Amino acid sequence: MSKSNEIEKLLSAIVGENNIEIVDVQHVKENGDWVLRIFIDKEDSKVTMNDCEKFSYIFSEILDKSDILQDSYILEVSSPGLNRLLKQEKSFKRFIGSKVRIQTHSSINNQRNFLGQLLNSNNGIVTINDITNGVIDINFVDIKKANIETEF
Numbered sequence: 001m002s003k004s005n006e007i008e009k010l011l012s013a014i015v016g017e018n019n020i021e022i023v024d025v026q027h028v029k030e031n032g033d034w035v036l037r038i039f040i041d042k043e044d045s046k047v048t049m050n051d052c053e054k055f056s057y058i059f060s061e062i063l064d065k066s067d068i069l070q071d072s073y074i075l076e077v078s079s080p081g082l083n084r085l086l087k088q089e090k091s092f093k094r095f096i097g098s099k100v101r102i103q104t105h106s107s108i109n110n111q112r113n114f115l116g117q118l119l120n121s122n123n124g125i126v127t128i129n130d131i132t133n134g135v136i137d138i139n140f141v142d143i144k145k146a147n148i149e150t151e152f
Contacts, residue, residue, distance in 0.1 A: 003027045006068050007036070011059055019043065020055065023080040024087060027073075034073040036063075039080040043094065047079035086146040092121035099149040102128060104142045109133055115149060 004025040015022050023039040040047055040055055056077040063069055086092055086100065095118055102114040114136060120127040124140045 003068070007038075007063070010066055010068060011038070011062060014058060014062065015040070015055075018055075020051070021088075021091075023091070024085050027069075034069070034071050035076065036069070036073045037076045037078070039078060039085070041080055041084070052077045052079070082148070082150040084148045086148065089121060089124070089140055092118065092126050092140075092146070095148060096120060099151060100128060100146055101149045102126070102138060102146045103144045104138060105144045106142065108136060108138060108142070114138070 004027050007027065008022050008025045011022060011025075019042060021041045021043065023041050024037075025039075026035075026037040028035055028037075038055075038059060040051065042051070056075055059077060060075055063075070084091075084095075086095065098118050099116065100114075100118045104112050104114070106112070111130075111133060114128055114130045114132075116128045116130040118126070119129055119135065121140075126138045126140055126143065126146075128136055128138065130136050
């Protein structure tokens with residue numbers, strides 16, 4: 001299990017109790033320092049600065065009591081932003097109707113990158129109306145990366 005997955009698992013109980021979803025966890029070394037980025041979202045409303053501050057304090061306290069991170073680190077807690085990452089199947093269900101960009105591990109109809117409207121997510125299958133090839137079903141386990149695609 002990766003360090004990011006361990007951290008997400010450790011923090012999952014506290015976020016569930018607070019109607020917060022961990023969208024992504026990144027534990028990376030930048031300019032000689034370890035940086036821990038935790039992206040949070042709320043189903044019923046937008047993440048505020050107060051939410052980020054509150055959960056930064058809570059996450060820091062939990063992480064400091066655990067033995068997951070041995071080295072010092074910089075903790076950053078923020079919202080996932082406009083081009084929100086989609087990692088969990090429930091996130092796909094939440095954003096049905098949105099424009100998404102999906103990259104797969106292997107080719108589907110000679111294509112690995114898809115862009116279009118998210119039509120459905122059910123029983124491990126994500127359905128997208130791809131701008132190139134029309135309606136495509138993609139197994140959730142075949143998705144390498146998926147994001148909301150913001151239109152301006």
